[in-house]
Amino acid sequence: MELTTIWFCLIAVLWIGYFVLEGFDFGVGMLLPVLARDDRERRVMINTIGPVWDGNEVWLLTAGGATFAAFPEWYATLFSGFYLPLFLILIALIVRGVAFEYRHQRPSATWAGWWDRAVIFGSYVPAFLWGVAFANIVRGVPIDADFEFTGTVFTLLNPYGILGGLVTLSLFVTHGALFIALKTDGEIRGRARALALRVGVVAAVLAVVFLVWTQVLTGNLGTAVLFVVAALALVGGLAAAYVGREGFAFAGTFLAIGLAVAGLFVGLFPDVMPSTTDVANSLTTTNASATPYTLKLMTIVAAVFTPIVVGYQAWTYWIFRKRISIHHIPAAH
Amino acid sequence: MTDVDSVLELARWQFGIVTVYHFLFVPLTVGLTMLVAVLETIWLRTKNPEWLRLTKFFAKLFLINFALGVVTGIVQEFQFGMTWSDYSRFVGDVFGAPLAIEALLAFFLESTFLGLWIFGWDKLPRALHNACMWIVHLGTLASSWFILAANSWMQHPVGYKFNEVTGRAELTDFWAVMFNKVQLGTFPHVILAAYLTSAAFMLGILGWLYLRRPGKDNADRPMHRRGMVLAAWIMVFSGVGVAVSGDIQGKIMTEVQPMKMAAAEALWETSDSCAPFSILTIGTRDGKHEKWALEVPCVLSFLGTGTFDGKVEGIYDLQEKYREKYGSTPGATYYSPGDYTPNIPVTYWTFRWMMGLGVVGSLVGLAVLWLTRRGRTPTGLVGRFLPALAISAPVMVLLGNSMGWIFTEMGRQPWVVFGVLTTANGVSPGVEPWEVWMSLIGFTLLYAVLAVVEVGLLIKYVKKGPDPFVEPPDPSLRGSDSDADEPMNFAY
Numbered sequence: 001m002e003l004t005t006i007w008f009c010l011i012a013v014l015w016i017g018y019f020v021l022e023g024f025d026f027g028v029g030m031l032l033p034v035l036a037r038d039d040r041e042r043r044v045m046i047n048t049i050g051p052v053w054d055g056n057e058v059w060l061l062t063a064g065g066a067t068f069a070a071f072p073e074w075y076a077t078l079f080s081g082f083y084l085p086l087f088l089i090l091i092a093l094i095v096r097g098v099a100f101e102y103r104h105q106r107p108s109a110t111w112a113g114w115w116d117r118a119v120i121f122g123s124y125v126p127a128f129l130w131g132v133a134f135a136n137i138v139r140g141v142p143i144d145a146d147f148e149f150t151g152t153v154f155t156l157l158n159p160y161g162i163l164g165g166l167v168t169l170s171l172f173v174t175h176g177a178l179f180i181a182l183k184t185d186g187e188i189r190g191r192a193r194a195l196a197l198r199v200g201v202v203a204a205v206l207a208v209v210f211l212v213w214t215q216v217l218t219g220n221l222g223t224a225v226l227f228v229v230a231a232l233a234l235v236g237g238l239a240a241a242y243v244g245r246e247g248f249a250f251a252g253t254f255l256a257i258g259l260a261v262a263g264l265f266v267g268l269f270p271d272v273m274p275s276t277t278d279v280a281n282s283l284t285t286t287n288a289s290a291t292p293y294t295l296k297l298m299t300i301v302a303a304v305f306t307p308i309v310v311g312y313q314a315w316t317y318w319i320f321r322k323r324i325s326i327h328h329i330p331a332a333h
Numbered sequence: 334m335t336d337v338d339s340v341l342e343l344a345r346w347q348f349g350i351v352t353v354y355h356f357l358f359v360p361l362t363v364g365l366t367m368l369v370a371v372l373e374t375i376w377l378r379t380k381n382p383e384w385l386r387l388t389k390f391f392a393k394l395f396l397i398n399f400a401l402g403v404v405t406g407i408v409q410e411f412q413f414g415m416t417w418s419d420y421s422r423f424v425g426d427v428f429g430a431p432l433a434i435e436a437l438l439a440f441f442l443e444s445t446f447l448g449l450w451i452f453g454w455d456k457l458p459r460a461l462h463n464a465c466m467w468i469v470h471l472g473t474l475a476s477s478w479f480i481l482a483a484n485s486w487m488q489h490p491v492g493y494k495f496n497e498v499t500g501r502a503e504l505t506d507f508w509a510v511m512f513n514k515v516q517l518g519t520f521p522h523v524i525l526a527a528y529l530t531s532a533a534f535m536l537g538i539l540g541w542l543y544l545r546r547p548g549k550d551n552a553d554r555p556m557h558r559r560g561m562v563l564a565a566w567i568m569v570f571s572g573v574g575v576a577v578s579g580d581i582q583g584k585i586m587t588e589v590q591p592m593k594m595a596a597a598e599a600l601w602e603t604s605d606s607c608a609p610f611s612i613l614t615i616g617t618r619d620g621k622h623e624k625w626a627l628e629v630p631c632v633l634s635f636l637g638t639g640t641f642d643g644k645v646e647g648i649y650d651l652q653e654k655y656r657e658k659y660g661s662t663p664g665a666t667y668y669s670p671g672d673y674t675p676n677i678p679v680t681y682w683t684f685r686w687m688m689g690l691g692v693v694g695s696l697v698g699l700a701v702l703w704l705t706r707r708g709r710t711p712t713g714l715v716g717r718f719l720p721a722l723a724i725s726a727p728v729m730v731l732l733g734n735s736m737g738w739i740f741t742e743m744g745r746q747p748w749v750v751f752g753v754l755t756t757a758n759g760v761s762p763g764v765e766p767w768e769v770w771m772s773l774i775g776f777t778l779l780y781a782v783l784a785v786v787e788v789g790l791l792i793k794y795v796k797k798g799p800d801p802f803v804e805p806p807d808p809s810l811r812g813s814d815s816d817a818d819e820p821m822n823f824a825y
Contacts, residue, residue, distance in 0.1 A: 043824060050825045051448035054403060058440045064410050065433035072425020072501075079414025079421070080761040086411055087772045091779060094404040098783060101400035104825050105790050147422075148763040290426040291503045301434055309441045316445055319456050330820040 003295040004285040007070040008272070010302055012265035014066055018059035019130070019168070020175075020258045024250075025049040025056055027176015029096060029123025030169075032116055035180060035195065039112060040326045041188050046100060046119070047329065048183040051320050053100065055313055057093070069298055073147055073288035074272045081141065081149025082133055085156065089126045096122025127172045128165040132156055135164025135210075138218060138264050140274035143281045147288075150277065160213060167210045170203035171234075171260075175253040178237070182246040185325035193241055196249070200238040207234065211260065218267040226263035230256045341760045343769040344416040347776065349742075351408050353735050354780050358402030360734055363477060363524065364531020365395040366470040368567075372560075373463045382802040383556040390799035391535060396451065397790050401783060403444070408776065410436075416769060420749055420759030427486060427493050427504045431479040431511075439476035443469050454822040458809035474524065478511075481523060485516035487750050488741070489589040495753070502753065515589060518582035525574040526691070526734055528567060533694055533727040536564035538795050540701060540723025544716055553798060561723075562705060565698040568726075572695025579688075580636065587637035587645070590751060592655065592673060593744035594637050595648045596680040603650045606642035608633035614681070648674055659752065675746040683740035690733035697726040 028049050036042040049056075068075040079086060095118040103115035139160050142151045177196035181189050211227040219227075237252015268274075272288050275281035289295065369392050376384035410432065413421050421429075449457065450465040457465065486492075492509030493502045504510070543557035587594040594600075598611060610632030614625070631641040638645070646654075655673035701723065704711045711719050749756040806822060 046825045047821065051452040054444040055441065055448055057407075058436060058444050061407065061410055061440055062433065062436040064414075065429065065436040068410075068413065068421065068425055069429030069433040072422055072429055075414045075425060075429070076418035076421040076761075079411060080416070080418035080763055083415055083761075083764050083768050084771075086415060087768075087775065090408050090411060091775060093407055094779065094783075097404040098400050098786075100825055101396060102786065102790065105397070106793070146762075150763070290429065293507075294426050294430055294504045297504075297507050298430055298433060301437065305437050309437065309445075313441070313445055316449055319449065320452060324821070328819070328821045329824055330822075 002285075003292055003299065004070075004289045005270075006299060007066070007289070007295055008265070008269060008285045010299075010306075011063060011066050011070065012262060013306075014059055014063035015265070016258045016261045018056070018063055019261050020254050021056035021059055022053070023127075023168075023172045023257055024175045024179040024253075025053040026123045026127040027172040027174070028180060029119045029176070030127060030173055031176055031180065031192075031195070032120055032123075035177070035188055035191055037187075039109070040329050042112075042116065043104070043329045044184055044186075044188060044324050044326055045180060046103065047324050048180060050100065052313075052316060054097070055316065057097070066298070066302075070290050070295060071272055071283075071285070071288040072290060074283050077143065077147050077149055077273055077283060077288075078137070081143075081151070082136075082156070084153045085129045085133055089129050092122040092125035094122075124169070127169045131165035131168030132161045134168075134261075134264060135161045137273055138214060138268055140271075140276040140282070142277045143273065143275035143283070144277060145281055147281065147283060160210075160217075163206065163210050163213070167203070167206045170199060170206055171253065171257055174200040174203045174238075175250075175257060178241060178246065178250045178253055181241070182250045183323055185323040188325075189323075193244070193246065193249075196241050197238060200234070200241070200253075204231070204234050204238065207231065207256075207260065211263070214264065214267060220267070223263045223267045226259050226266060230259035230263060233259060339766045340416075340764055340769055341757055343766060343773055344760050344764075345756065347416060347769060347773045348412065349739070350773070351405065351412065351776055351780070353738065354784075355402070355405040355409055356734060356738055357731055358398055358405065359477075360523075360527035360530040360731070361395070361398050361534060362402045363470075363473040363527035364529075365391060365398070365534070366466060366473050367528065368531050368535060368564075369395055370463065370466040370470050373466060377459055377463055383559065385805070386556065386799040386802055387560050390794075392451075393794055394534075394538070394791060397787060397794070399447070401787055405780070415772075416761050416764060417749075417759050418761040418763070420754065423501050423754050423759065424487075424750060425501070427490075427502050427510065428483050430504065430507065431483040435476050435479035439472045439479065442472035443476065446472065452821070452823055455806040455819075456808055459805075459807055477524060477527075478520060481519050482511050482513065482516045485513045485519050486510050488519075488586075488745060489513055489515040490750055490753055502750070514585055515582075518578060518585045522575060522578040522582050525571045525578055526730075526737070528571040529575055529691070529695060530727065530730045530734060532564045532567035532571060533698070533730045536561055536568060536698060536701060537724040537727040539564065540726075541720040541795070542798050544711065544720045544723070556799070558705065561701060565701045568695055568698030569702065572691070572698065575691060575695070579691075583636050584639055590745065591646050592648070592651045592675070593680070593741075595646060595651055596675045596677055596744050597684040597740065598633055598645075599677050599681040600633065600645060600647045601649055603647040604634070604645050606634065606644060607631040608637070608643075608645040610636065612685070648677075673747065675744050680740055680744045683736040683743065687733050687736035687740055690729045690736065694726050694729035694733060697722055697729075 028045055032042055032045060036045055064075070067078070099115040099118035099122065103112055103119075106112075133156070136156050136158075139158075141149055141155060144150050174196050177192045177199060180192035181196060184192065208231055211231065215224060215227060233252050234256035235252075237249045237256060240246075240252055241249035270285050271282050272285060273283040275283075290298075369388055372384055372388040372391060376382075376388055413428075446465045446468040450462065450469065453462055453465065490502070491513050492504065492506035494505050495501075496503050539557045539561040543554055543561055583594065598608075599614070600608065607630060609628040609630045611626050611628045613627045633645055634643040635641050637643060652673055659673070701719070704715060704719065710716070745751055747755045747757070749759045806819075
């Protein structure tokens with residue numbers, strides 16, 4: 001396989017890792033005002049992702065860094081072209097991250113309330129905007145001969161892009177609800193499961209429409225297989241949730257998100273950012289890539305360290321495998 | 334002004350603001366992970382509860398600080414592509430690699446093992462728990478290594494070739510980039526300054542707790558004192574290290590970026606030997622006006638070359654040399670044509686403030702050691718002013734760090750990659766001024782609010798002092814499920 005193809009796959013893997021992992025912690029954040037009845041339950045929810053959300057977010061940083069190194073032109077066009085959405089995502093991730101750490105630092109309800117708002121805002125905004133961004137990458141955006149994005153923020157808010165945003169939003173809510181069902185005990189566990197089923201049906205309908213649309217836009221046999229398996233995984237996950245098998249249910253949304261994102265990347269290949277202005281202006285794995293020397297070096301580093309990272313992150317999830325309930329929450333400071 | 338001009342101005346201000354802000358948290362993170370790991374190790378060795386109380390106390394202050402370091406770090410990675418897309422296209426092949434490796438090797442390590450440390454008190458055996466913080470510290474060192482290698486490449490590009498066809502820099506020797514001589518001077522300087530910063534932070538807080546109410550009895554004072562003395566020793570050692578590494582760095586800088594050294598001194602005319610070091614200037618430093626200056630003879634020659642009669646080139650001569658070498662219109666959109674001179678008042682004063690604040694900050698550590706020697710407790714006027722002096726040490730050192738970075742980045746101008754790419758040619762051509770206005774104002778306001786909130790929290794916990802001792806659970810001494818309904822040892 002060519003090095004550029006390997007790196008296209010590796011970047012796909014990093015984004016898949018980011019969405020399946022931070023997807024559920026965005027979901028937990030968005031559900032904070034819905035699932036929890038009081039402060040103690042809100043703290044139960046936040047503590048299910050407490051030890052892991054930061055590690056999940058590093059998948060984004062690694063995806064960004066890897067794109068910079070392996071496909072500098074892609075990184076430059078994408079990040080400067082999607083300036084405003086990325087600015088909003090940054091603001092959201094800033095207030096959200098600080099909120100987890102600061103929320104419990106003062107006993108006041110007003111204080112906690114403000115940080116709750118930050119968590120909710122900070123989870124909704126990226127959950128929606130990442131979907132918009134990815135849908136637009138797949139669909140193509142206006143790019144001129146200098147590889148500069150020539151659209152505006154409204155170019156991105158087309159129906160397909162907005163649908164993509166709603167799909168990631170609803171999938172992450174479902175994923176997060178199932179994570180809460182899997183990781184908590186007590187009343188909140190049942191509520192989370194019931195909500196996952198209700199939102200899951202909406203997410204499934206939106207996702208199927210979006211994936212069919214994508215298949216028409218850019219599909220091939222590979223995307224068709226991935227999208228069908230993703231849809232089956234989602235339905236299977238919801239069925240498992242219905243019969244009370246929370247582990248299988250979470251695995252279902254985990255697989256569904258991962259496979260759907262994989263399908264988007266398969267549909268994108270060999271482009272990395274197609275141009276709607278002129279096909280000749282499209283960024284591809286070839287014209288956007290770094291040199292073979294850099295790619296080879298990075299391949300060695302990635303081959304050695306990615307398994308190690310996956311290993312110790314998995315170990316962390318094992319260490320914190322126990323369910324959390326309101327009995328486990330100590331008094332506030 | 335064209336659009337590109339104003340985007341350039343705004344993008345530079347934005348980069349300066351978010352980067353200087355981010356770097357307030359970085360040295361504290363690098364240094365405090367080391368200090369917290371040391372405190373916990375001492376506790377495990379001595380079993381003296383005081384050290385555990387200090388571990389938890391400084392861990393809490395560290396986490397309040399770390400949260401802001403993490404979230405402002407995401408901005409750092411994104412803004413290369415957002416506001417500096419032409420820079421990113423140009424350097425991606427060289428500069429992207431260390432950045433990606435930093436994320437993969439260091440960020441995962443830091444975030445994952447810090448999560449284990451924070452929430453793992455009742456889950457991990459004690460030695461393993463302590464090892465987690467050491468691993469986090471290792472992660473911060475690895476992170477510093479890669480990001481400083483990337484910055485050192487911008488100061489002194491090596492291990493690359495310029496591809497005429499693509500118009501980009503291409504990596505040819507990764508190890509040359511990793512062991513760039515600028516990097517070898519910069520890394521120890523920055524890491525030792527981080528240790529100095531965090532030790533000053535510890536000394537400031539414990540010194541204040543120790544001496545704030547001298548008349549009153551306080552059972553915790555021996556603990557405050559012990560921690561303060563430890564911090565003071567670390568300050569003295571790292572302070573000396575910062576000075577020595579800075580001196581080495583200065584000589585490398587004189588060699589690879591002579592203009593920066595001349596700009597640091599506002600040395601307009603070449604001095605053939607025994608160049609004086611200027612401590613203070615009254616009047617302007619633009620080389621045209623009369624001024625009064627306090628100077629120490631020959632010291633600049635020593636700083637730049639290692640001998641007191643070394644030749645130090647002045648700005649006028651260097652300007653001519655650079656013009657011959659690089660042409661007459663570098664980055665004509667920003668600097669006046671042919672101007673290879675950085676902003677002299679900025680470089681001159683930041684260089685001085687960096688050294689002054691670093692030295693005076695370190696001397697506070699020495700003063701505390703002297704005043705508390707052999708069991709003495711400062712009383713009277715000294716005792717009254719020492720808490721304020723102690724608490725000012727971390728502020729001085731933090732500002733010194735900022736000054737150092739402003740100096741080294743402003744001193745490189747008009748280049749973003751020295752001798753290869755000007756800053757004006759690195760900015761994003763497709764981004765509108767109003768977009769950068771929006772993000773500049775947005776980040777600045779948000780950062781200001783978060784700074785107020787953060788300092789408020791730090792003050793709250795510092796006033797409270799270390800929590801009383803509670804024996805932490807030791808999971809190695811019991812079965813894993815014996816405490817099924819016990820509250821978590823730590824929870825958000």
